[in-house]
Amino acid sequence: MSNDNDSNGSKNKEKLIPVQIMGRLYDVPESLTIMKAVEYAGYQYVRGCGCRGGICGACGTFYRLPGDYQLMTGLACQTVVQPGMMIMQLPYVPANRPNYDVEAFDGNGVAGANGALHESVRRLFPEVYRCVGCATCSRTCPMGIDVMDYVALIGRGELAKAADLSFSCVMCGLCAIRCPAEISQHTAAMYVRRLAGRYLTPKAEHLTRRVAEVQAGRFDGKLAQLKAMKRDELTSLYTNREREPDLSEPGQWKPKDAAWL
Amino acid sequence: MSYPPELKSLIRFVEKTRPQRVERARRGESYPALTLAERQDRLTRFHPDYRAEAKRALSVGSNKGDRLPIELADLLESHSRLDLDEVRLDRVDVDTDVLIIGAGGAGTAAALEAVQAGASVTVATKLRHGDANTVMAEGGIQGATAEADSPCYHYIDAMGGGHFSNAPDLVEALVKDAPVAIEWLERLGVLFDKYPDGRMKVRHGGGTSRKRLHSCGDMTGAEIMRVLRDEARNRPGIRMLEFTPALELLLDERGQCAGAVLLNLETRELYIVRAKAVILSTGGLGRLHIQGFPCTNHYGATADGLVMAYRAGIKTCFLDSTQFHPTGAIYPEQNAGLLITEKVRGLGAHLLNRSGEEFLFALEPRDVASACIIRECSEQGLGVATPAGRSGVWLDSPMIELLHGEGTVRRELGAKYLQFQRFGIDISREPMLVYPTLHYQNGGLVIGVNGETSIPGLLAAGEVSGGVHGKNRLMGNSLLDIVVFGRRAGLAAAAYAREAGAPKALSLDHVRSFERELTEAGISDGKVGPMLLPNYAPEHIRARRVAMHVP
Numbered sequence: 001m002s003n004d005n006d007s008n009g010s011k012n013k014e015k016l017i018p019v020q021i022m023g024r025l026y027d028v029p030e031s032l033t034i035m036k037a038v039e040y041a042g043y044q045y046v047r048g049c050g051c052r053g054g055i056c057g058a059c060g061t062f063y064r065l066p067g068d069y070q071l072m073t074g075l076a077c078q079t080v081v082q083p084g085m086m087i088m089q090l091p092y093v094p095a096n097r098p099n100y101d102v103e104a105f106d107g108n109g110v111a112g113a114n115g116a117l118h119e120s121v122r123r124l125f126p127e128v129y130r131c132v133g134c135a136t137c138s139r140t141c142p143m144g145i146d147v148m149d150y151v152a153l154i155g156r157g158e159l160a161k162a163a164d165l166s167f168s169c170v171m172c173g174l175c176a177i178r179c180p181a182e183i184s185q186h187t188a189a190m191y192v193r194r195l196a197g198r199y200l201t202p203k204a205e206h207l208t209r210r211v212a213e214v215q216a217g218r219f220d221g222k223l224a225q226l227k228a229m230k231r232d233e234l235t236s237l238y239t240n241r242e243r244e245p246d247l248s249e250p251g252q253w254k255p256k257d258a259a260w261l
Numbered sequence: 262m263s264y265p266p267e268l269k270s271l272i273r274f275v276e277k278t279r280p281q282r283v284e285r286a287r288r289g290e291s292y293p294a295l296t297l298a299e300r301q302d303r304l305t306r307f308h309p310d311y312r313a314e315a316k317r318a319l320s321v322g323s324n325k326g327d328r329l330p331i332e333l334a335d336l337l338e339s340h341s342r343l344d345l346d347e348v349r350l351d352r353v354d355v356d357t358d359v360l361i362i363g364a365g366g367a368g369t370a371a372a373l374e375a376v377q378a379g380a381s382v383t384v385a386t387k388l389r390h391g392d393a394n395t396v397m398a399e400g401g402i403q404g405a406t407a408e409a410d411s412p413c414y415h416y417i418d419a420m421g422g423g424h425f426s427n428a429p430d431l432v433e434a435l436v437k438d439a440p441v442a443i444e445w446l447e448r449l450g451v452l453f454d455k456y457p458d459g460r461m462k463v464r465h466g467g468g469t470s471r472k473r474l475h476s477c478g479d480m481t482g483a484e485i486m487r488v489l490r491d492e493a494r495n496r497p498g499i500r501m502l503e504f505t506p507a508l509e510l511l512l513d514e515r516g517q518c519a520g521a522v523l524l525n526l527e528t529r530e531l532y533i534v535r536a537k538a539v540i541l542s543t544g545g546l547g548r549l550h551i552q553g554f555p556c557t558n559h560y561g562a563t564a565d566g567l568v569m570a571y572r573a574g575i576k577t578c579f580l581d582s583t584q585f586h587p588t589g590a591i592y593p594e595q596n597a598g599l600l601i602t603e604k605v606r607g608l609g610a611h612l613l614n615r616s617g618e619e620f621l622f623a624l625e626p627r628d629v630a631s632a633c634i635i636r637e638c639s640e641q642g643l644g645v646a647t648p649a650g651r652s653g654v655w656l657d658s659p660m661i662e663l664l665h666g667e668g669t670v671r672r673e674l675g676a677k678y679l680q681f682q683r684f685g686i687d688i689s690r691e692p693m694l695v696y697p698t699l700h701y702q703n704g705g706l707v708i709g710v711n712g713e714t715s716i717p718g719l720l721a722a723g724e725v726s727g728g729v730h731g732k733n734r735l736m737g738n739s740l741l742d743i744v745v746f747g748r749r750a751g752l753a754a755a756a757y758a759r760e761a762g763a764p765k766a767l768s769l770d771h772v773r774s775f776e777r778e779l780t781e782a783g784i785s786d787g788k789v790g791p792m793l794l795p796n797y798a799p800e801h802i803r804a805r806r807v808a809m810h811v812p
């Protein structure tokens with residue numbers, strides 16, 4: 001994430017290479033990402049730049065290399081420029097996304113709900129069934145997700161697996177732009193992940209219990225006591241506090257000091 | 262690309278000490294933590310916050326006299342972008358109950374609660390909905406949900422981490438609401454890392470006494486953000502204006518906050534929004550590149566909310582302390598500044614100097630760990646140099662495979678694995694090179710437990726606010742902060758909007774009087790704010806732009 005302001009690198013000495021940004025030729029240092037090359041050329045981003053760290057999906061980009069017929073894709077903030085690269089970044093991705101109510105089903109956190117859930121996916125995203133199996137989406141995905149595979153899993157109603165497989169999606173929408181069957185894979189997967197989180201994963205019981213304790217005011221008195229404590233007293237509590245071992249068994253460790261439990 | 266031969270040969274030192282280090286870690290032994298006195302020594306001598314020449318005193322406003330980082334002080338004392346004689350406030354474009362400025366995690370959580378409480382909600386955000394620091398959070402969210410933990414231990418840890426400077430009421434709200442907030446996210450469908458029976462997987466973060474960090478792979482913030490955004494899109498009562506940052510707050514005849522002036526970044530139109538309550542949730546300041554440090558923040562982290570609120574007279578706190586994350590990548594050069602989540606150390610990876618030796622307990626609080634790394638690379642002279650001239654220390658990620666089994670790195674740190682694999686480095690086999698990077702705005706606007714500020718009708722939540730974390734935030738308490746205080750602010754704003762009547766006359770008089778103060782203080786350098794977008798055009802480009810009036 002360095003740039004001209006914050007780099008102590010050796011940009012001046014660096015070799016420049018030609019790239020075409022939307023058809024205009026610029027010479028840019030060869031080690032830059034597309035995003036930094038575009039800025040080096042003098043552009044100031046409004047669209048097409050969010051996290052600058054490969055996770056927000058704002059910077060989906062198409063490019064071709066000289067002598068190669070293939071249309072390549074990448075995230076501008078993660079892809080290094082190459083000589084002769086022809087670059088076009090996507091400012092926006094129109095996607096199909098119906099509204100829905102994820103609270104609409106019974107059986108919070110129980111796996112048996114899958115049938116009704118699958119039915120709702122079919123209703124909301126019927127285009128998922130138009131998949132022609134060309135795998136362009138999987139080849140397009142800058143996160144290396146097997147998009148076609150999760151689309152097939154959604155089709156078959158294996159929603160938990162589809163959620164898992166699509167988990168690292170940054171929702172750049174490049175798959176949806178390329179899909180010949182006009183599916184908006186990333187929005188369908190978003191719905192499926194939410195269903196999986198809410199209905200296909202068991203609820204954390206310790207969490208439910210703790211919420212009930214908090215709401216019953218179980219910690220109010222002790223927190224008030226801590227808040228009223230003099231700084232030395234709190235400091236000594238802090239310095240002498242027991243540390244749970246890193247490799248303790250989940251939910252099993254018993255602290256010696258239970259004064260503040 | 263992978264590592265060049267000179268770095269590869271240094272990696273051998275790391276590999277040599279690794280077996281013994283792993284053995285010790287298995288026995289539960291770790292490098293001794295510093296005493297409070299030693300911590301203080303490292304901080305004063307090596308932490309960037311303690312460099313007096315990097316700060317200056319403010320000469321105007323409610324924090325007059327406070328010494329802040331120069332880059333921030335300059336912005337807080339900048340001039341309005343508006344031509345105050347030309348702006349027409351009688352033409353109102355949007356009328357709404359609640360206006361939320363900034364659609365990251367805090368703003369979106371607020372929007373969901375406000376709309377649920379029956380308010381009409383308008384959200385103005387600078388980039389796309391969710392292009393925010395929230396989406397970048399990797400490591401996790403704290404909450405005392407396990408049996409051996411309680412909000413009290415969470416309280417003690419947060420206060421100690423903040424060097425006991427935190428506002429106790431805010432910390433109490435934070436730790437008490439934490440389980441409730443996490444359950445809310447679970448109900449919305451956030452895919453937390455769980456065991457097959459539904460138990461949350463929890464880990465240590467820097468400065469925690471209990472394993473309390475809940476995660477969603479290494480994309481915790483991205484998962485939370487996309488779920489909140491998705492839910493907001495389902496709510497017709499939330500109107501989202503993207504690429505429409507706020508330039509100034511508006512007050513009314515009663516001195517209450519009554520809306521904002523927005524800018525359509527593409528058409529350059531101004532919109533006047535009249536609101537019964539306003540929530541500022543514009544996030545942090547990483548893109549000010551304080552002291553020239555690289556940063557981990559998103560493109561829009563330019564302190565806009567601080568600038569607008571300061572002009573309206575809101576007091577700030579703890580802005581003299583900025584959080585440097587101890588582990589920013591320094592190699593390959595394309596990844597420089599990129600955050601390496603604390604989870605890597607939470608999973609057991611050690612920090613090592615040039616000789617492959619540990620020099621600190623890897624999970625010291627962030628400011629202390631940063632100071633120790635800077636010391637190792639300066640005073641101790643044991644840093645590792647990169648070909649581009651940076652200096653840093655090793656973060657021994659391959660240890661994780663030995664401690665937790667083959668494949669753990671790819672599974673638990675998938676996004677990071679990919680970011681390095683693109684450059685030919687396999688972080689499950691080779692360590693990473695790291696150095697502190699500008700990460701988080703510890704302080705911010707002074708708020709109460711429901712996000713309220715000293716101006717009625719103006720609330721703030723998230724990274725733009727201060728006090729929750731005092732001088733130093735612990736990992737995982739910020740994602741928690743934005744959910745807890747975002748929700749609280751949303752509810753409070755909706756309630757306030759119900760009670761408060763509609764504002765009548767909108768006014769920018771507070772900006773006029775701030776401009777007068779600037780003139781009186783002799784500040785007329787023409788610098789304008791908020792910054793909105795950073796400018797990364799190189800010098801040679803800027804030099805060619807000068808001979809033209811840019812409207």
Ligand SMILES: Cc1cc2nc3c(=O)[nH]c(=O)nc-3n(C[C@H](O)[C@H](O)[C@H](O)COP(=O)(O)OP(=O)(O)OC[C@H]3O[C@@H](n4cnc5c(N)ncnc54)[C@H](O)[C@@H]3O)c2cc1C
Pocket residue numbers: 362363364365366367368385386387388389391392393394395396397398399400401402403481482505506507508542543544545557558559561562563565566600700701722723724725736737738739740741743791793
């Ligand atoms: C790389 C990284 C990793 C992190 N990891 C963790 C972690 O593991 N655990 C943890 O707890 N915390 C972590 N944090 C911190 C945490 O993610 C943030 O502090 C938190 O998400 C901030 O949320 P927010 O809603 O206050 O601000 P943001 O999420 O930044 O949202 C602010 C929004 O306001 C917009 N905005 C800015 N100016 C204007 C304006 N003038 N008008 C309108 N909109 C505007 C911004 O563009 C942005 O969309 C991490 C932060 C970073 C950068």
Ligand code: FES
Pocket residue numbers: 048049050051052053054055056057058059075076077078170
């Ligand atoms: S800018 Fe966020 S993924 Fe590239």
